[in-house]
Amino acid sequence: MWTQLPTLTNEGSDYDLEPHLAVLHDYFEGKIYSPEAAAKLASxxxxxxASLEAQLGQLWHLLLQIACKDPEHQDKLVDILVDMSYLPDVTRPGDHGQDEPLILHRKQVWKDxxxxxxxxxxxxxxxVPAPGTKDPEEREAAISRTVNVNHFLALLVATDEPIFEWGSLFALMTLRIALETPWEQMAPEDPLVAWIPAAASWIEVLGAEIYEWDEEYESGPLVGAPGSGGPLWKGKHGFCKERWKLWRDRFGEAARKEDESEQVRRVAGEAELMMKEIETGLVE
Known part of the structure; x- marks a missing residue:
């Protein structure tokens, strides 16, 4: 009997994903290991x-749906994505009779x-819907999604696989949203109940590495300013010790914010403590 995994459905898809679901059920039940599951899912x-774009889009959407709704499976999903990136190159017949790599948006299947x-x-x-604008269940689901997708991203970056290096920008953007705007200026759709735990996930999973990051993101008319700060940060467009200190202090302020929920204060306090321990070498 299959393990009860309510998110393993065709919800939101017009395609027949039963073969995908069968592989994932076997994988989550321990009947097959990650390398085999990766190969079967790829097939x-x-x-x-469907088109190649739809084939990949449906696969990623399914895996992300599970990661966001059933975070207990995130470690296994990370393993399967890593193993997929090491699958043999997919080729197709070329115009001159020779096989050519299968490329989509300048990226190779499956390596990229x-x-x-x-x-x-x-x-x-x-x-996240503002309070009172949607059913409470819908708002709670949106909050969980924000937290869980960030935790999943942090796990991907923590693999140190080059294929996931792009994920570090999500860390910066999440910490910026959560911590670089005065509380009274936070938008209703960016509640601390979602973004403080989301930001804390990056510290929990990858804090010691983030503390050492010193990357600066390019800015300009063609690329925008992805690493820029919120109202409370006017410095480097990227990671640095000074920005880390701002984040740590803001977690501390959130932990003492009397009009916020106990959960938010607790998570913020734990993140502040971990950051202090990272600075002193107690956490590596």
Missing amino acids: AALALD LPMLDWEIRRPWDYS
């Missing part, structure tokens, strides 16, 4: 009666996991 994806970063951006970008 199921490319067998889908094309479109995964785009698909992750979707749940990361979703806003």
Whole structure:
């Protein structure tokens, strides 16, 4: 009997994903290991009666749906994505009779996991409904999604696989949203109940590494300013010790914010403490 995994459905898809779901059920039940699951999922994806873009988009959407709704499976999902990136190159017949790599948006299948970063951006970008505008259950689901997608991203970056290096920008953007705007200026769709735990996930999973990061992001008319700060940060467009200190202090302020929930204060306090321990070498 299959383990009860309510998110393993075709919800939100017009395609037949039963082959994908069968592989994932076997994987989560321990009947197969990650390398085999990765190969079977890849085959199921490319067998889908759809364009290559839809084949990959449906696969990533399914995996992200599970990561956001059932975070207890995130470690296994990370393993399967890593193993997919090491699958043999997919080729197709070329115009001159020679096989050519299968490329989508200048990325190679499977080595570059094309479109995964785009698909992750979707749940990361979703806003949280302001109180009273939606059913409480819908708002709670949006809050959980924000927290869980950030935790999943942190786990991907923590693998140190080059394929996931792009994820570090999500760390910066999440910490900026949560901690670089005065509380009274926070937008209703960016509540601390979502973004403080989301930011804390990055510290919990990757804090010691983030403390050492010194990357600065390019800015300009063509690329915008992805590393820029919120109202409380006017410095480097990237990671640095000074910005880390601002984040730590803001976690501390959130931990003492009397009009915030006990959960938010607790999570913020734990993040502040971990950051202090990282600075003193107690956490590596």
